[in-house]
Amino acid sequence: MVKPVDHLKAGKVAQFEALALPHFKSAYNLARWLTRNREDAEDVAQDALVRAFAAFDTFRGGDIKPWLLTIVRNTCMTWLKRNRTESLPIDDQIPPVDPAQGPEERLLASASRDQVRRALEQLPPEFREAIVLREMEELSYKEIAEVAGVPIGTVMSRLARGRDAMRRILLREEPA
Amino acid sequence: MTCEQSRIYLHAFVDGELPVADHLSVEAHLAGCAECGAERDRLLALRSALQDSYEDLPLGLETRVRAALQAQSKPRWAIDMRALAFAAVAVIVITVGWMEWTPRSADALIARDVLDSHIRSLQADHLMDVPSSDHHTVKPWFQGKLDFSPPVPQFGPDWKLDGGRLDYIDGRPVAALVYQRREHKINVYIWPSQNAGTKAVQETESQGYNELHWGRDGMAWWVISDLNKTELLEFAHLLQQP
Secondary structure (H helix, E strand, O other): OOHHHHHHHHHHHHHHHHHHHHHHHHHHHHHHHHHOOHHHHHHHHHHHHHHHHHOHHHOOOOOHHHHHHHHHHHHHHHHHHHOOOOOOOHHHHOOOOOOOOOOHHHHHHHOOHHHHHHHHHHOOHHHHHHHHHHHHOOOOHHHHHHHHOOOHHHHHHHHHHHHHHHHHHHHHHOOO | OOHHHHHHHHHHHHOOOOOHHHHHHHHHHHHHOHHHHHHHHHHHHHHHHHHHOOOOOOOOHHHHHHHHHHHHHHHHHHHHHHHHHHHHHHHHHHHHHHHHHHHHHHHHHHHHHHHHHHHHHHHOOOOOOEEOOOHHHHHHHOEOOEOOOOOOOOOOHHHEEEEEEEEEEOOEEEEEEEEEEOOEEEEEEEEEOOOOOOEEEEEEEEOOEEEEEEEEOOEEEEEEEOOOHHHHHHHHHHHOOO
């Protein structure tokens, strides 16, 4: 009487893990950059993954990664609303690139992880998520649009502006 | 393709999001334009720097999540099982309690009726409707007054039959037989009862009266008197003889 349902439940965990486990690192990485905090990211990622498991019945097949990251993203956004941190509009806080400055690609190539981290963390969350999903998670525009719940045109615009802002921040941070 | 056009396409180009024809056009322009080629390299350098900043899964997170998933499926069982066990115990307690309590409470109500009836029968000098020591007179008297024919046992002078009466116990008309032991009046109430079945003699006592009751052949028997219990039990024994 108990066994069959127990078996089904165990089967659901195994099925979920088979598909989702390879993307746990993506879930954490996205949470880490959206919360900007490792401890919170662990909590939020765990929360999101447990939620994903609970909602696993609604997964309609295909690539699980965008589906999973949508849940992570939404969990993060809820967390951000609850733990609201000041974030300036992207164009107000970052000075424009000085075209007279040295070879930027060399600078970018030599930028320390710490510099990149600080630059990324300065972006408003919607730009940060577009950059992380594209550059780190290598999602397509269509998938990013799905995860962020915005049109593809918005994704393209956020990516271009986000990249531009990051470059400006990194250039500004370069010791003169 | 101009540099201006190339720059518009460049992000989508490095992201591999351009249709093949456009992709090839941008590629051709980049091959011949150092300025645009440098911009592409900067975008790729940024990507590379970002990919280097990828945060690894913290140690133990995967284990914790997997444990949480297990917990989400298993403890639910534990809770269900506990709830189930609790429900089962509750059902047993309620059932047993009901079985124990209901007849007792029903008996208590009847005992009250019997006592009231007994006292009333003595007070109002309305002990008998049919005063007769002959069961051949008493038994037929009940005909047409009850929906059953009560047994009317007759014993020797030690347990003298005084007569019969129609009474009302437990919401129904019953046969009341009056016996006498020395100066003690004994009321015997008999009626058919589904609950009676065959039930051993039970004793109660209230307001100085002894009450005995039992069930036999689907008949409820209640005996009440101020007679001492030992003798009343003896009488009950006689009444139970076939």
